[in-house]
Amino acid sequence: MNDLISLNREELRELFAGFSEPPFRADQLFQWIHRKNTWDFSAMTNLPLALRERLGAAYLVSTVRIERTLAAPDGTRKHAFRLADGEAVEAVFLPERKYFSLCVSSQAGCPLACVFCATGARGFRRHLSAAEILGQIYLLLKNAPPVDRLGNILFMGMGEPLLNPSELRRAISLLTDPQGLALSPRKIVVSTSGIIPELKALAAESRIRFAISLNAPNPELRKKLMPGVETKYPLPGLLQVLRDFPHNYPGRLMIEYVLIRGENDSGKCAAELEKSLRGIRARVNLIPHNPFPGSGLSSPENSRVLRFQEILKSQGRIVFIREPRGAEIQAACGQLAGTKKAESGEQGAKGEEPGAEG
Ligand code: SF4
Structure with missing residues (x-):
């Protein structure tokens, strides 16, 4: 059908x-x-x-269905979706005090193989269609507060959205249609590891917002942590694009930085990051790594997270530490959709810390 x-x-x-x-x-x-x-x-x-x-x-209307839902005490709900061909993806409902946000997937798996990411560890399965992207969003909205309390739709779940640009564009166009949900483009946040041509194109043609998954202050370390994207789109070129970002961009860019113990969490890395970000109008979100089995990586000590933040703040940078959401119910992004239950079709589901590492 x-x-x-x-x-x-x-x-x-x-x-x-x-x-x-x-x-x-x-x-x-x-x-x-x-x-x-x-x-x-x-x-x-x-x-x-x-x-x-x-x-x-x-x-x-849609073939997407929720397979599992896990709820955390803070109200976060993580969902595993089953697609028509049997693939599984995740999306997360994130309640705030007044508003709520949704974090959705754009690919089943991801080809970029960032070492800190459970989705990357699964490899790439396929792109999601716009129908599958919207199916996640609309299913979550069916059990959400009224849509006027929808804060943001975050393309921070499984996959690199800018490797799936045509379906992403179609989904955005439908979400913002005045006869539909009529969502303001400013409520749409696309997280990218830095697919430069698509980032430039989308920034030029739309008013959506972007989160840049940076995670390293120099090309050498970024190549170790994010080999897929750094090989093709090296950090210096990405930073230059961010410096040249369209002047009509709404607000500040968001720089995402996953802190991994002993890898990129030193004071030296913080100082180098701030130097790299000079001239870029951006705030920084620090995200303590959420370990997953087999990654061989671990979370940073709290004291190092705070020190990293202080070093950036001392240079006038706005820096937030993202608290884990729904950590009680699931671990890292891409992990739940890869569980045996999700793969076997049992009732249950997956979700991830929205955008934490995606
Ligand atoms: S962090 Fe994002 S870009 Fe990297 S492997 Fe995971 S989903 Fe892909």
Whole structure:
């Protein structure tokens, strides 16, 4: 069956023209899917019964389904999704005081093999379609507070979003459509390890925000920790792109830095990082590494995290330490989707510290 969640209004109108239905019917369907988050054609009461039956016989809204959900005491919910071909991905619901955010995946696995990342350790399976990206978001919204309390959608789950640019663009375009969720682009945050051509292109054409997963202050260390991306897009070029970032960029860039004990958590690394970031309008998020079996890496001591922060702050940098969310229910990103339960189709699920290391 064909799913309809990733068709834009123009494409739905073309489909409906083939049914001899007027264009406004396509807009009605679009609003049911994207504004009212309704997946059941029979509930779309302003569509004629015959059309609803026709759609129900040959189409569905989305094939994505939640396989497991794990909830932490702080309200964080981590989900494992099963895709139509059996692949598993993760997404996380993150409650804040007033708002909530969603962290979603853009690929099943990831080809970039960052050494601190459980998703990278699984290898690359495939890109997600826009339908699969939206399926995660809309399923989570079904059990979330009203959408006016949606803070951010974070492309920080499994995968490198900018290696899947066309499906990412389509998902963003549908999320921001004024007849759908009508999400402000500023509420969309794409985390990238630094796929330079796509980062430049997307920054030039949209008003979404970016988080840059940097994790090392120099090319040598970055090549050790992030061999996939550093080999192709070396750090000096990435830093120059960040210095030249469009002047109309909303606010500051976010630099993500996973702190790994004995690897990149020294005072020397902090000072070198600040030097590398000179001229870049960015705040820094420090993320203590969340170890996973087989990585051979461990979390930094708390005192070193604080010292790292102090060194950056002493140079006037805004620096946050990201507290682990939902650590009680799951470990590192990419780990839950790779569990036996998720792979075997049992009821259960996965999720990751949103964007922590993705
Ligand atoms: S950290 Fe991000 S880019 Fe690196 S392997 Fe993990 S998902 Fe891929």
